[in-house]
Amino acid sequence: IISRVTNDTEAVRELFVSVMAIFVQNIVYMIGILIALFILQPKLALLCICLLPLLALIIAVFRRYSSLAYSEIRLRLSEMNGMINEMIQGMSIVQAFRRERAVQE
Known part of the structure; x- marks a missing residue:
């Protein structure tokens, strides 16, 4: 039981520390890239959204x-x-x- 609690707690910590930070960072990158793409090449941006x-x-x-x-x-x-x-x-x-x-x- 102790092993399971320790490993599960570590998995939750890893989720919030690493995965969520990377997830938010990548969402911001994607939005920024799509905005820049709409400014530079609207047709290519629509293809990317599709x-x-x-x-x-x-x-x-x-x-x-x-x-x-x-x-x-x-x-x-x-x-x-x-x-x-x-x-x-x-x-x-x-x-x-x-x-x-x-x-x-």
Whole structure:
């Protein structure tokens, strides 16, 4: 449970510190680029705006598959940390039954 809470808290922190900052920065860049493009080449700007739904579709598909993979990674990390914690706490029992090699594997 502690491992899961720690990892989830770290994931939320990472979301707000890195992902949100980059997301806001990139949105500002896109708006600035589109404004400059409308000033310089309105036809090209309209073409770029027409491609935004395709970009949104690609993002949605990526988000779906990456969230599945990310949840699997978090689950395995939680299981691994739990197992390591159990082995450290039960080290004397592992040593008493001479199971160091099996635990190491």
